Amino acid sequence: MNDRSLRQVIVGVGDRNTGILANDSYVITPASEIMAILGLSTSYQDLKDRLSRILVAFSEEGKPVFAKDLNAQGSMAAILRDALKPNLVLTTEGVPAFIHTGPFGNIAHGTSSILADRIALKLADFVITESGFGSELGAEKFFDIASAVGDLQVSAVVIVTTIRALKHHGTNAGNKDGNLSDLEAGFPNLLRHVNIVRKFNFEPVVSINVFTSDTDEEKQKLAQLLELNNLKYAFADFFSQGGQGGLELAKKVMESAGKKDTQIKRIYDPKEKVRSKIEKIATMIYGASGVQYTDQAAKDIRQIEKLGYSGLYVCMAKTQYSLSDNPKLLGSPEGFSVTIKAVNIAAGSGFLIPMLGDIMTMPGLPEVPAAENITLSDDGEISGLS
Structure with a gap:
């Protein structure tokens, strides 16, 4: 709700x-x-x-x-007794998958449950787990929080992108006019995400999700940019081909996973001071030039230190639309500072939650709520749910 x-x-x-x-x-x-x-x-x-x-x-x-x-x-x-048990489901192609828990990557830690990952690792040779939104949110939180809490080892990292998203970060908001200049202008955003993953000691594979709106010229241009930057990549056409459309990607991920045992290089030590952890994430991951604290945030940090919670992990709450805390700052922004409005204590979760910019933990309904399309027929059939 x-x-x-x-x-x-x-x-x-x-x-x-x-x-x-x-x-x-x-x-x-x-x-x-x-x-x-x-x-x-x-x-x-x-x-x-x-x-x-x-x-x-x-x-x-x-x-x-x-x-x-x-x-x-x-x-x-x-x-929560039964809710703690991971849900085993079957995909349309007969592949087993765990769908379990749903903490958003922008306002929580953004990963599937640790139990689901652990069980999957006992049952399969390869386990793919998702972390929410961009690498500055999902990947950072998976590496610094979830993998540490769950003692999870990582073999390979995949960054998922689309041509539409890159064009959006090139300031053309994803128009379908085949504008190659917008694609090229948005490409530095992808490079920033690649470099974020590298900070954790991994060389990512880039997956380009293909859609019917993508033109051949756009795909050729993106391939050229990826090759110029020596990035391993694959076009994945899951939308129209299902699993068959991702075979090239799967091959490259398996090659990446089999190269060596890579140790995660985490951004901070939980024992560091609260401000130090926040500022490392903001500067090293987001690329911020500095961090500003409101009076409320400064008061919160003093209370955290007084209560003895300085040693908790840090789980930033930030917009998913930008590397900064400003959703309108697209592409690969530089020279910006982020503002910490407050720092909440989630002692049960084991982390602190700095609130950046105008992030909200209770979204609002759209102008036309989906509920307006849901109805019940005279014979008891429900429609409008999808």
Whole structure:
């Protein structure tokens, strides 16, 4: 559920029997700490431990109140008992896949569950796992958080792009006019993502998802740019050919995975100071020239240090539309600074959440909600869900 009106709410309206009058807010499920905990837990005991550590309030004396102080962890774990089990599904081509948990990559850690990855690794020779949005979000969080928590080793990295996306970053917003100059202008954005992956000690394979709107001239131009930069790549036509359209990509990924055992080079040590971790991600990954902190963010960091949470991982909440914290700053921006508006504590998840720019954890409905197209026929058939 998403609704703008839920970003700020007032609860406890009425007399004392209805509760305490207070300002509150909601976040979308993929941004909730429960979702992050579900994705990072490795056992029922781990699940209960993480749930017990959720920071829910502060007492009048300023002391933290946790879920365990309310004896809430047991009932929450009971509700999540079956949800912790990964969902095994079958693709249209008969391939087994785990679809489990959904923390968004822009406002959470953005990966499939650790349990799903671990089980898959015991059952298959090759396991492909996705991390959400661009490399500055999904890849950074997978390497610095998920792989560390789950003790997951990485053999190869694939960056997925499209011609339309590159043209968009060339400022033409993905028009279908075959404008090669826009494609070339957007290509530095892809190079930035390649260099981000390299910072973690991996040489990525670039997958270009092919669509019917792509022209032969555009594909030839992109291939030329990739070859000039000595990048390993493959055009993948999954849309019209299914798995057959990705055989060349699969071959190159297998070659990359079989070359050597590569150790992940993480960007920061969790033991570093909070500002140091934030600034390393902002400058080394996003390419920012500096970091600005609001008074609220500075206050949050002081409280984090006072409570002893400085050693947690950092999970940045940032727009997915730009390498910066400004969604309108496309391409390969330079010379920008990012602004930390606040830093939230997700003690159960085990990370801090710096809020960058105007990122929101409760999206709003579009002008025409999908619900308007859903209806029920006279014979009980539901339509409009897809």
